Amino acid sequence: MNRQKGFTLLSVMILTTMTSIIVLSSLRDNFIQERLTGNYQKKMNARLVSEKGIFETHKRVIEELSINPDATIAELINDTLGENPYITGSAETDNMSYAAQLGVNSDGLLELSSDGKRFEGANNTVALFELVNKGAASAFSSGLIGCEGVTSTAGGRIDAYNSSLGAYSRETSIPASATTTIHQDSHVTLSGGASVWGDVSATGNIKLSGGATVYGDVHANGNITIDVGPQNGRKSDEMPEGETIYISVSGDVLSNGDVTLAQTQIGGVIRAEKNLTLGSGRLNEVLNRDNNGKDIMYGGILTTPNSLPSQYHQDGLLYTDPTFNVLPNVPTVPSRLPDSEIDENFDTTDPAKNCDPIGIDNNMSEYKELGLESLALRSENSIYMLYDRSYTAPSQAPVWGESFPSLSARNEQLPTGESVPMFKVKDLLLNGGALKVAANNDVYLFVDGDFTLTTSGSSKLEIEDGASLTLFVTGKVHIQKGVVQTEGLTDSGNPVFSIYSSYQGEDGVKVNATGDFYAAIYAPKTDALIKASGSTMGSIRAKTVSIDGAGGFHYDTKLGEIGNVSTCCGATKLVFKGWRYL
Template identity: 35%
Template sequence: MVVAVFNKQHGFTLITVLILTSMASLVVLSSLRENIVQERLSGNFQKKLNSRLLAEKGVFEQAKLLQQTLNREGVLAVDDLINKTNLASGTGIIASDATFSATLTKNPDGELEIASLGQRFEGDAQSNLVARFGIQGAKGSSVFTNAMVGCKGVNLSGSGSIDSYDSSQGTYEETKSDDGDVSTIAGDSDVVLSGHSPIRGDVKASGVIYLNGSSPIIGNIHSNTGVYISPGSGLRVDGNVYTRGYYKHRGGRISGVVRANGDATMQWSTYIDNTQGETLDIMYGGTGDFKDTYNNQQDGVHYSNSKFNINPNVEPVTVADPTAPDYDPSNPDTNCDPLILPEKMTDIMAGITGYDSISVGPTQLFKFNTEQGFHSNGGSQIIVPTLADVFLFDKKIQNQSNGSHSKEYVFALDGLKMTSDGKMEVSGGDVILLIDGDFSMEGDTTLTIKKDSSLTVLLTGKVNIGAGAKVITEQEGLTTSGHPSLSFYSSFNGVNGVQFSGAANLYAAIYAPLTTVKLSGSGELFGSVRGAVITSSGGSGAHYDAGLLKVQNGGKPSTPARIVFLGWSYKTPPQSEPSPAQ
C-alpha cells in the first residue's frame, strides 16, 4: 500500500499572487496618474494655444484698423494715427469666453506698438503679444521727394551743406540723416558742385555730374552722360559711381566702386577703395586710360587689364519723356511739373471776381486768419476771403476757424509787399493766399506763422525774401491738418522767380518748376525745393524734411500708404492694477 505524502505550502502561492496583483495595481495606478497628468497638460496647452491665437487675432484686427485709418486720413504722424484709430476688441468663433483686446502705443524708436491680450475660460488662460509696425508712405503722393530737384540743372557753389531730417520725429539735431538727395529730370541736365557744398545724400543727373572744388558727396552718384571729378585730395565720393557715359577722375578717393558704360580716365593720385569688397573695383565699356600704375590696380592687376574692360550696362536715370510708353505725368520723378500748375492756377482763378492789394510798411502789423485779414496796428484795411476749390486741399481739408466747408477760404490778392519793419502774422488754421502778382519781403520785415497754422501761397509772379527778412514758423513741418507750415507754389516762368537771400533760417516747401530758384546769403533752408534751375551760393545750405513725404498734393499715389510689420517685441505688456474685488 502506497501512502501519498503532501508538502504543506503554508499559503506561499497566495502571497505570491497577492504580490503580483499589488505590483500590477501599482502599474495601473501609475499609468492612470500619468494619463491624468497628460490630459491636464493637453488641456492647459489647448487653453494656452487658444489664448495665443486670440492674441494674434487682436494684433491682426488692430493692424486692419490702422490701415483703414491710413486709407481714410492719408499718411499721419504716429501720434495722430494712434489718436484717430479705434482699439480692436472682440470674441473668437470657438466660444463666447474667447476674447481679445488690443492697445496702441508709440515706442522710444517712434514705431507703432500693438499690445494684444488673448483670453480663454474667463481669463483662466491668457497670452500677451507685442508687435512692432511702421508706416510706409504713399509713393507719388508728394511732390516734395528730394532736398533739391532742379529740373534743368543744379549749381551749388557755396559752403552750405545739404542733408536731411524728419520734423515728424524730432528736431533737425535729433533726426538729421544722409537722405538729402539732389537730382535733375529734363534730358541732359547737369549737376555742378563747386566750392565746398557737401551733400549727404544721393546725386542723380540726366546730364553730367561735375565735382569741382572740394565738395564731397556722402552717397552714390548716378549720371546718364558722364562724371567729372576735379583735381584734389581726400574723399570725393563716399559711395559708388554709376554713369552711362564717361568717367574722368583727376584727384581724390572713391570709397565704393565705379561703373561706367563709356570711357574711363584716372590721373595720378586717384583711388578706388572698394570698401565693400566687390569683385571688381571698376568696370568700363569704352577705352581706359589709367596713369597711376601703383594706385590704379586691384590685387596686382592694373585697371587697363581686360578683366575690367567690361560694359556694366548701368541703368539710366529716369528723365522726363512724354513719348515713353510708361510715362506718368503725375510722377514727380518723371515730370518736372507733376501738378500741372499753370492749368490748375487758371482753374482756381476762373472763379475769382476781385483782387485786393496788401502793403505792410513801417510799424504796421497785418494779421491773417481763415476768416479775415486786417491791420491790427498802423492801418485800417480789412479784407475777407472768397470761396474757391483749391486742389491742394482735396485730400486734406482746410483747417478753418468756423469748421469745414466744401470749398476753401482763399484771399485773392494782386500782390503782397512788406517793407521796412512791417510784420505779418498767420493764425487760426490753414490760410491760403492766391496772388496774381508778386510776394515780396524787404528790409527788416517779419512773417510769423503760429503753431497749428499754415500759410499756403499760390502765385503767378515772383517770390523774394530779402537779406533782412525773417520768417518764423512756430511749428516746423506739417500741421495737424497735414499741410506744410509754409509753402509756395509758383507758376511764374521767367528768370529768378524765387529768391531767398536772407541771413535768417527759413522753413518752406518751394514748388516753382518753371523758373529759377536762387538761394544766397547765409540763411539755411529747411524743407524742400523744386525749380527749373536751382543755384545756391554763399553759406546757404538745404536740409530736406522727410516729413514732407506725407504731404498729399500730387494726385493719386502710385502706391498707397500702408502699415508694415517690423517684428515682435519680446516684452510683457504693462498690466492694469486689479480691482479690490479681484
C-alpha cells in the same frame, strides 16, 4: 644713548611703508581709470561701427525696394537677407565689426538692428522705418529737384533730418538729401565747399569740383567728372563716421557715359558705360569698401598716367588688365521725354518723370478773379493777422504807398481735391509792415502778382505755433528776410510754410534771407535761387535750382510723406521714424 640706536631706521621704514601704500593706491586708481577710459573708447567705437551697419543695411534695403517697388515688409526682408540671417561687415580700423538684422516690431515698422563690436566693447543700434505704400505721392520726395539743372556753390552742408523728431541739428542729421534732375540731358554741378549727405543723380552730366564732397552715390545718364581736392580743413564731426578728408564720393560712381577721376578717393566702385580716365595723384584710389565685385568696369577706353600709380590694382591685377574692360550695364536715371515723344500713356502725375505733376497752371487759372487789390504794408504798425476764414487789419489809416484791402475767404479746390477757404490779393508787399498767421490756423493765400518780403527793419512774415501758410503766387517771389516760424508739419499735415509758383520767367523764386528759413517750394516753370546766410530747411522743386551762401540746405524728410499729388503711381518708400541705442 645706546638704547636709541635704530630709531631713525625704524622711522624711515615706517615712512617708506606709508609712501608705498600711497603709491600702490595711486597706481590702483590709475589702473582703474585707464580701464574705464579704454572701455568707454571701445564702447564708442562699437556704437560708431553699429551705425555703419545700419547705413549699409539701409542701402541694401533701398536697392531691393527699387527692384521690387511692390514688395511687402516681409518680402523686403527676405530679398535683402537672402539665406543669411545677418548682414556683416567691418570698419577700416582693426577689430571693429558689425552684424545687422532685419525685422518687424510690434507697431509694424521695419526694424534695422545692428550689433557693433570693438574688442570687449559692444553696442546695439536700432533704426525704425515705415514702409509707405503707393497712393498719393509727394512732390517733395527729394531735397533738391532741379528739373533742368542743379547748381551749388554753397559753403554749408547739404543734408537731411526729420522735423517730427525736432528742429534741425547736425547731431540729428542723416545722409538722405537726394539731389536730382528730371528733364533729359539736365546737369548737376557742385562746387564750393559744400558736402552733400545723400545721393546725387542727373539725367545729364555730373561735375564735382572744389570741396564738393558727396557722401552717397553719384549716378548720371551722361558723363561724371570728379575733380575734388583733399578737404584739409574739414573736421571729423563734419563727416559721416568712417570717412576721411580724402574721400570725394563715399559710394558708387555710376555713369552711362564717361567717368573722370582727377583727384582723391572713391569709397565704392566705378562703373562707366563708355570711357574711364584715372588721374595720377598719389591719393587717387578706388576703395571698393563693400567688396562689390570689380573696383572698376568700363565699356570703352581706359586712360591712365604713363607711370601707373601703385594703388591702381585689385587682386594682383593692374587696372589696365582686360579683365576690367567689361560693359557694366548701368541703369538709367528716370527722365521726362521731350514733348515730341510723349504719347497718351505718359503719366503726367508721376513726380519722378514730370516736373509739374500737380498741373499748377490749371489750379492758378481757377483761383484768378477780376478786381483783386494789392496788399502793401510799409509801416511798423501796419499788421495783418490772418485766421483760416477771417482777419484783422490795421486800425490806422494807410501811409503813402500802403494799401489795406478788404479780404474774404472763398472756398477753392487744392491740387489734391480738398476744398479750403482761400484769401486773394493782387501783389503783396511787406516793406516795413507785418503779415502774421494766427496760432493753430491753416491759411491759404492766392497772390495774383508778386510776393515780396524786404530787409526793412520791421518787415516780418510770422507764422505762429501750430499754424501754416500756403502761398499760391503767379508772379515773382522775393524773400530777403528769415521767416518767423517753427519747422515741419502742423497737426493737420500741412508744411508750416509752402510756396507754389506758376511764374514762367527767369529767377521766379529768390531767397536771400539773412536768417534761417523753412519752406516747401514748388516752382516747376521757373528758377529757384537760394542765397541765404542762415540755414535753409525744407524741399525745393523748380525748373532749375541754384544754392549759394554759407548756411547750407537741410531737407526735411517729413515732407516726403505729404500726399500733395493725386496719382496712382506714387512710389512705395521707406520713411525714417527714429533711432534706439541699446
